[in-house]
Amino acid sequence: MFSLSLACRRVARSPSALWQVGRGYAAKPETKPSPPPQEMDEGERKIMSKLSSEFTPSHLAVQDISGGCGSFYAISITSDKFRGLSTVKQHRLVNAVLKDEIDVIHGLQVLRLEAHVAT
Template sequence: MDAYEEKIYNILKQEFDPKNLQVKDVSGGCGSMFAISVESTKFKGIPMIKQHRLVNEVLKDEIAQWHGLQLQTKSV
């Protein structure tokens, strides 16, 4: 995990206290596209689209610099 992936990881870890969290730069290393998977009890009872909105809100400053995001969320 590079420093930027770790930054994103730490932001999500702090906000969602995930049971499982994966952050991967899938842009070939330039930091413009990420694949993120978050499994958290904080998503319990929340529809997937709202889960995605929560993640997008937390990462909005980072996402503004990206070309794309592959996001998976799951309630545990």
């Protein structure tokens, strides 16, 4: 009945900086997000590209946490476009941008949605 490969059933990636707890603010936002690293898979690059162009984030990280089969992604994003919006509205904005991707993946985890806080 289920045809998931072993790679899809395990979350085998080592923890990355994306999931490490750090300070929740930055002294100065980046003016432009860095381009996606080449070691990202196609799904990660596509999600990163769409979110970058829509939200011009000061922080953006995308990781395939399905073990490499592209069925579950985790996103950490910070953008001024989220300022003053509830968490639910922020999630709806992200979901609207990623509508086509959400239709074909199993799940999406959004870990951080917040406006940049200047110090």
